[in-house]
Amino acid sequence: MKILKFGGTSVANPENINRVKTIVQNEVSDKIAVVVSAFGGVTDLLLHTSQLASNQDLAFKDGLKKIEDRHMGTIKELIPVNAQSAILSKVKSDLNILETLLEGSFLIGELTPKLSDKIVSYGELLSSFIISEFFKTEELDATFKDSRELITTDESFGNAHVDFEKTYHNCDSFFKKSTHSVTVLPGFVASSNAGNLTTLGRGGSDYTAAIIAAAVNASVLEIWTDVSGMYTANPKLVKQAKCVSQISYEEAMELSHFGAKVLYPPTIQPVLSKEIPIIIKNTFNPEDAGTRITKNSNGNGKTVRGISHVGGISLLSLEGPGMIGIPGISKRFFETLSLENISVVLITQASSEHSICVGISDNDVEKAVDTVNEAFAYEISSKKIKPVLVEKDLAIVALVGDNMKSHQGLSGKMFSTLGKNNVNIRAIAQGASERNISAVIKKTDVKKALNSLHEAFFEENIKQLNLFVMGVGNVGSKLLDQIKQQKKYLREELKLNIRVIGISNSRTMVFNEDGISLKNWESVLTNGQKADKEEFFKKINQLNYRNSVFVDNTASEEVSLTYSDYLKNSISVVTCNKIACSSDYGYYKELKQLAKQFNSPFLFETNVGAGLPIIDTLKHLIASGDKVNKIEAVLSGSLNFVFNNFDDSVTFHDIVKQAQEEGYTEPDPTIDLSGVDVMRKILILARESGYQLDMNEIVSDSFLPEESLKTNSNEEFFETLKKNETEFQKIYKEAKDKNSKLKYVAQFENGKAKVGLQKIPSGHDFYNLEGSDNIVLFYTERYPDQPLIIKGAGAGAEVTASGIFADIIRIGNF
Secondary structure, three states: OEEEEEOOHHHOOHHHHHHHHHHHHHHOOOOEEEEEOOOOOHHHHHHHHHHHHHOOOOOHHHHHHHHHHHHHHHHHHHOOHHHHHHHHHHHHHHHHHHHHHHHHHHHHOOOOHHHHHHHHOHHHHHHHHHHHHHHHHOOOOEEEOOHHHOOEEOOOOOOOOEOHHHHHHHHHHHHHHOOOOEEEEEOOEEEEOOOOEEEOOOOHHHHHHHHHHHHOOOOEEEEEEOOOOOEOOOOOOOOOOOEOOEEEHHHHHHHHHOOOOOOOHHHHHHHHOOOOOEEEEEOOOOOOOOEEEEOOOOHHHOOOOEEEEEEEEEEEEEEOHHHOOOOOHHHHHHHHHHHOOOOEEEEEEOOOOOEEEEEEEHHHHHHHHHHHHHHOHHHHHOOOOOOOEEEEEEEEEEEEOHHHHHOOOHHHHHHHHHHHOOOOOOEEEEOOOOOEEEEEEEHHHHHHHHHHHHHHHHOOOOEEEEEEEEOOOHHHHHHHHHHHHHHHHHHHHOOEEEEEEEEEOOOEEEEOOOOOOOOOHHHHHHOOEEOOHHHHHHHHHHHOOOOEEEEEOOOOHHHHOOHHHHHHOOOEEEEOOOOOOOOOHHHHHHHHHHHHHOOOOEEOOHHHHOOOOHHHHHHHHHHOOOOEEEEEEEOOHHHHHHHHHOOOOOOHHHHHHHHHHOOOOOOOHHHHHOOHHHHHHHHHHHHHOOOOOOHHHOEEEOOOOHHHHOOOOHHHHHHHHHHOHHHHHHHHHHHHHOOEEEEEEEEEEOOEEEEEEEEEEOOOOOOOOOOOEEEEEEEEOOOOOOOEEEEEEOOOHHHHHHHHHHHHHHHHOO
């Protein structure tokens, strides 16, 4: 005999009930019992309506009307017209009784647990009767059996305890005599020895099915719901979650206890002792295999089988010097909570016995605090114990698996994964069997924690990076193109999955929690909301994704001043914006320190040489113990492009204009030609070499006329270049006459730096530097005479984007 249980979503409407009928038809080869929940949402509606009635709010009648319309409408849609009359009459009679119960609650202004059970039971009683009648009209050999006549309990209304001996006898007797192929029963409801209606608690329909399965020694218990089994994590929070094909009873109990809602925790108990398999199936995809729960069925000896969580948790801590070595403190503490029917879901205690910490439901906090403080009033007044401490708005995340105990390092891997993503752990609990490792965290960190742990334990070492890109001009657009082009390669070869979650330019910004398509991001951004850098940060922080990376492709000082906020929230920063690292030395050091403190990389390779690995090479030199004595460099790809192409056949204005149009200069070319850009770069290299230096300490020998430096717009600036063409030609001629080339050179030596235009003679390392190339000569203790040379393209949107991309990949490999 098989037992099939269908949840509220499976019987939420006539269309779904038809699905259930098809499943039942396909299962009928032997006797089956079909246990059904109330129509989806009806239980909550009944509870809400009864609460309104007890508050003497006449709006309860509106709720009753909705309940009636729902059931009457379902009958009219499912049942042929010629068979409706008797069914409508029976359901209307039951609804009249329900109305009487609600009116009684309204009149006395009270809702006792006993009355609540009677009212809420109508959800299952009505749904099961309607479904059984529908099956009959569809020519199934079906009958209805009231579970109240089979399941006997005590009178703990709201969550009654089953008398298994009587219940098993009742079930066995009934099903042995029954000749029908299909028996439809209401879940959740039962009756006491005194004949009063009771309920088995929320999720009790699963429990009903399990009780009947155990009573008749069923071959299998099938739980039909709206997901295809038990998943490695909640698929609503973890998109990469996978269905677990096989799992043991113990693992399933742990997962269901910690929030896997497809299975009500007590369900497993009745079938476990009789080793009846449970299969979790999907009503909407019945062909899916689902999850099979049996004894010792941990497939292939896997370690972690699932990651689950339970929210709405508060930590209650009892601590004080008077607890040390005093027998009975723990007993009194737990007994006090037990007498108030407060369930403890997690326990942890310091080995010194100085404190005991328990996790309880948020709903029980106030009652728990009052009763514990009262119980320990004497110790609190004498300062032996502190008043009970409470932390709210928490959740528990748990790793579950039978074989975890035989594998070293799982706890370390779990906690280091959470730590790397700035998930603070408030308490830890682990049983000796190591089937469950639990950590208490802030509820706002749940999604990030689950995704981080799932990535670490289930995703074949594929690391997901979540990018938030500000600035999508020349460089930013090229970056997005490169990410789109390399996405498949990164996933297959480097085990990196890069998603762009947010994009902003100066006008609009857009977010997509599942990732923005890089095929049409321009049109999506055009229709985005108004850009706001503060709101951009708030949204990133609110999403609280693991491995979040803020990418700044702007030249904005305002944006650079927000880096500390990102780093403090464990959001990595990648930037080609030089302002932060060349600003006040204190801010530069603060950013470097925050990156270490919050384990959030701060990378800015493109600040100096676009895509050239200049800073990375310098870091390796310093890390390996070398010391930089001198740096000589041509660090401006734009200036090198300008002076490589400027001669007496073209105007200086035209060459600078060409450099701007081809993307070699900053949006404001004055930054490049004034030497400010080069000053920033040599400053960053000096700082990365270990020297303390500020911009005002760098000597700058500008070749630009004073009026060019004082312009307020690009148009004004270019006009001054035209006016001073004679001066530029003079500079060119002086270099040509000496058989030299003009190069804008940065130098750092003995803690001092200077920048300026120089005439480079033939034979010098800088003489043959072509196009927009950069070159850096590092003179170090290991390279005292022949410098370490880095040379290559140092400007352009494409190479700068590739440098940013490389920094993003570096973060993926951390």
